Amino acid sequence: MKVERLDNKKHNRKAFDCGIAELNLYLQQFANQDQKRGLARVYVLAEQDYIIGYYSISAHSIPADRLPSNRKLGVYQEVPFLLLGRLAIDKPYQGQGYGGNLIFHTFKTTIETAEKVGIQGIIVDAKDENAARFYQKFGFIPLSMTKNRLVLPFVAIKSLIKNEP
Template sequence: MEIHLLNSSHDRKAFDCGNDEMNAWLRQMARQQADKDLIKIYVATTADEPTKIAGYYAINTTSVLTEGMGGQKLPSNVPAVLLARLAVDASYKGQGLGGCLLMNALELAAETAELVGIRCIVVDAIDDNAAQFYQHYGFEPLTTDPYRLVLHLHTVRTLLQ
């Protein structure tokens, strides 16, 4: 698998992860938001089918309310990377691609943190299965919202070593 930025050669219409909202966003909104520099979308493709999207993630920056994080005394908001979307085409599910995409996003977040202040990576899980997926990689739910999960940057660095 190769992971690179979404471009016009990628076949967004053929992507189907089984979630209509995630499919529709990729087909109808992804390029427009990327063209406005609101988000970056990374896609996984194979050498055999370089235009077929096997999976994707979308990433940008945000700030997170620290209420519900616990731990250290922090300002009321901290800078973060938002993993806005992550999806795998149904034909590639169960092959570890979701974890591969997540690790790529975490690497990108760690690289970004070398240039700008970032406290954590945040994700809004769409359901219990998604929340469990992220918790498997060390994300912790906020006490104020069990579907908003955070992974502190120091944990990211440990995961990537």
């Protein structure tokens, strides 16, 4: 089992069911298109062609005034981040730590990206309060004025990777 880029010819997207129709539909119908258009990259945790889980990631920016007060960055109006757009685990594998595996893969992707492009960290739009609590377990903090939008600064990501079990 490994994390790799979604490959339309290799991975069976139709069998995936995380229990949330919107996340299933994205993987089954739109993920490959987003990759082709350069809008997002989609990574899957797979066992051969079977997708256990996936996430999408893309470039994004947020207004500087939405950052926590200790993260203000001078005169910049917009601040660059990576957007963790979607993250889902197939129902038989939920609750077994695979979501955490994918989160740590996003951390590594963020570190690799930050070495080449200026970014401040990762943001995520949690689907609901349960999802927000999941992300908060990894250190994500809520942004002001936006329900369930959370941020994890690059400095925190480096610390988490350094202490990864």
